[in-house]
Amino acid sequence: MILINKYGFTNLSYKAIYSFQTIRLFIFFRIVDPFMHYVFFATLASSLVGSDYLKYVVIGNIAYYTCQTIMINYMNMFRMERRYGTLELNIASPTPTLLIILRKGIVPLLDGLFVFIVGLIIGAILFDITMPSGNLDILLLLIIITLFSVICFSLLFASVSLLFSNANLFLNLSMAFFQVFCGVNFSVTLLPEPLEILARMLPLTHSIEALRSIYNLENYEVYHLLGKEILIGVCYLIVSVFLVSVMEKLARKNGALLKNI
Amino acid sequence: MEKIIEVKGLSRAYKLKTGLKYALDDISFDVKKGEVFGLLGPNGAGKTTTIKILTTLLLPTAGEARVLGYDVVSESHMIRNRINFVYGGERGVYGRLTAKEYMHYFCTLYKIKNKDQAALIKDLLNLVKLQDAENQKIHTYSKGMIQRLHIARCLINDPELLFLDEPTIGLDPIGAKLLRDIVRDLSSKGITIILTTHYMQEADELCDRIAFIKGGKISLIGDPDFIKQSCNHLNLYEATMSIYDIEKLKENNSFNKLEIEVIKEPYYSLNFEVNENDLEKVSAYLSTFGDILKISKRNISLEDAYIYHMKDVG
Numbered sequence: 001m002i003l004i005n006k007y008g009f010t011n012l013s014y015k016a017i018y019s020f021q022t023i024r025l026f027i028f029f030r031i032v033d034p035f036m037h038y039v040f041f042a043t044l045a046s047s048l049v050g051s052d053y054l055k056y057v058v059i060g061n062i063a064y065y066t067c068q069t070i071m072i073n074y075m076n077m078f079r080m081e082r083r084y085g086t087l088e089l090n091i092a093s094p095t096p097t098l099l100i101i102l103r104k105g106i107v108p109l110l111d112g113l114f115v116f117i118v119g120l121i122i123g124a125i126l127f128d129i130t131m132p133s134g135n136l137d138i139l140l141l142l143i144i145i146t147l148f149s150v151i152c153f154s155l156l157f158a159s160v161s162l163l164f165s166n167a168n169l170f171l172n173l174s175m176a177f178f179q180v181f182c183g184v185n186f187s188v189t190l191l192p193e194p195l196e197i198l199a200r201m202l203p204l205t206h207s208i209e210a211l212r213s214i215y216n217l218e219n220y221e222v223y224h225l226l227g228k229e230i231l232i233g234v235c236y237l238i239v240s241v242f243l244v245s246v247m248e249k250l251a252r253k254n255g256a257l258l259k260n261i
Numbered sequence: 262m263e264k265i266i267e268v269k270g271l272s273r274a275y276k277l278k279t280g281l282k283y284a285l286d287d288i289s290f291d292v293k294k295g296e297v298f299g300l301l302g303p304n305g306a307g308k309t310t311t312i313k314i315l316t317t318l319l320l321p322t323a324g325e326a327r328v329l330g331y332d333v334v335s336e337s338h339m340i341r342n343r344i345n346f347v348y349g350g351e352r353g354v355y356g357r358l359t360a361k362e363y364m365h366y367f368c369t370l371y372k373i374k375n376k377d378q379a380a381l382i383k384d385l386l387n388l389v390k391l392q393d394a395e396n397q398k399i400h401t402y403s404k405g406m407i408q409r410l411h412i413a414r415c416l417i418n419d420p421e422l423l424f425l426d427e428p429t430i431g432l433d434p435i436g437a438k439l440l441r442d443i444v445r446d447l448s449s450k451g452i453t454i455i456l457t458t459h460y461m462q463e464a465d466e467l468c469d470r471i472a473f474i475k476g477g478k479i480s481l482i483g484d485p486d487f488i489k490q491s492c493n494h495l496n497l498y499e500a501t502m503s504i505y506d507i508e509k510l511k512e513n514n515s516f517n518k519l520e521i522e523v524i525k526e527p528y529y530s531l532n533f534e535v536n537e538n539d540l541e542k543v544s545a546y547l548s549t550f551g552d553i554l555k556i557s558k559r560n561i562s563l564e565d566a567y568i569y570h571m572k573d574v575g
Contacts, residue, residue, distance in 0.1 A: 007362065007365035007378070009366065009369045009370075012358060012366045012369075013366075015358060015362065016355035016357055016358050016363075017357075021357070084352065084353070084354065084356070085353045086352075086354070086355060088318050089367070089414075090370060091318065092316055092317060092318055092341055092346070093367070093370035093371055094338070094341045094342035094370075094372060095369075095370045096338075100370070249320075252317070252318060252319055253320045255275075255313070255319050257318055257319075258318060
């Protein structure tokens with residue numbers, strides 16, 4: 001009920017600063033664009049290593065695209081706040097900055113959920129990625145946990161956005177890093193050991209392995225992976241909570257809250 | 262009277278490649294409860310920096326500032342719910358929202374209970390005369406309407422202290438008057454107001470006390486009469502006369518800050534400063550340039566005082 005309250009914070013945040021406001025834009029960026037993304041990587045994988053590998057890659061990219069949607073749009077909300085000169089008005093209010101940032105995360109989180117579900121539907125229809133029966137409950141659990149860990153990681157960027165007027169560089173580097181090190185297109189076990197350890201500290205890595213296991217494309221213990229994913233999410237949440245207060249203080253020190261773009 | 266703002270030795274420096282640049286350099290002042298306090302100075306003087314520090318958005322590099330008895334650096338959370346601010350211009354709004362939605366958004370941020378929001382918003386939009394445009398998207402608003410919306414927004418939390426940074430900038434005379442009326446009304450309700458403006462008449466009309474700030478330092482502080490009296494040594498005159506040779510008058514070095522306005526050839530209106538206090542002597546000297554219809558010593562305005570005190574600012 002809170003989410004659909006006409007004058008609720010989440011609804012107004014969406015209306016005020018979110019990038020996709022029309023059905024046309026939503027269809028284009030939330031259905032057509034991810035579709036093209038999956039087709040691109042599916043084609044690439046098929047031509048390089050054969051069609052057996054296609055489902056493996058598409059599943060990885062469905063999770064990756066969800067992560068990308070959340071991270072980009074979450075951070076973009078703060079860019080828009082700066083553009084409109086409203087960031088300082090938000091921060092100067094008595095609501096704690098952490099709470100403002102967390103509440104603004106609800107819209108990209110729902111957006112990510114939509115992209116994840118649409119991705120799985122596209123996967124089922126176009127790439128014949130069908131889930132074995134009886135796994136729906138665990139799939140739902142996986143979606144929730146994945147969204148949780150990704151949003152916790154995205155909080156880092158949201159807090160960094162308080163200090164830097166343009167955090168796109170960090171975001172683009174992270175997205176490239178995720179694509180290589182989260183096992184999106186190949187298993188992280190193929191990475192050298194130090195890099196695999198690093199990969200397993202990132203959100204998404206365990207979720208992708210679990211998702212593939214649910215679809216019988218890999219054979220890992222799903223609950224074990226999901227447990228690790230929650231733990232990683234919690235770790236990023238703790239770091240983010242700390243970072244928000246540090247970044248706010250630094251932003252007040254440097255006058256960064258007042259820098260517009 | 263209770264001090265609502267206490268500023269002691271406040272400085273704010275920025276690091277540049279060439280060294281430190283002081284936006285504020287060791288300023289001190291107090292503001293008493295219920296006052297309208299004006300901060301006047303040229304662009305870059307440090308007015309906005311002072312306000313940003315006092316509204317807890319910027320940290321000072323030295324000195325101390327207390328707002329409502331709380332330190333702006335370490336106790337910002339105790340201050341934020343009891344103050345509010347408006348920065349002039351069209352920024353600070355969400356163009357896609359309606360005024361009503363915009364107000365609801367900030368009501369939530371200022372922790373106004375859901376059941377109280379509608380009535381409060383109605384009252385505030387009525388106060389700033391935006392009730393007929395409450396469902397209109399903000400991007401369709403004029404500058405004046407946006408400024409009034411800012412005023413409505415800054416009253417959401419019933420603040421004890423308001424910071425208004427050039428609230429009438431770019432407004433037409435009617436819009437500016439409406440805002441001045443609102444400021445006067447708020448002041449009569451006991452809200453302390455810190456006002457920055459470039460319009461001297463506005464400051465003279467609204468402020469109980471004024472501080473002149475230039476180059477990051479406060480150069481003069483006092484009530485408007487005190488500030489005007491600080492320039493009592495200036496001999497300002499205004500005259501209406503017919504002039505035989507206007508070029509000769511213009512080239513004469515006896516007149517400082519000579520302003521000439523043609524009424525209808527050969528009649529002119531003059532404003533000038535001379536180093537002579539005696540009206541008769543000035544009149545006699547001026548009559549060598551033409552026939553004087555009217556001459557009088559002019560009262561010092563706040564603008565005169567401002568120009569005098571800021572004369573060394575580039």
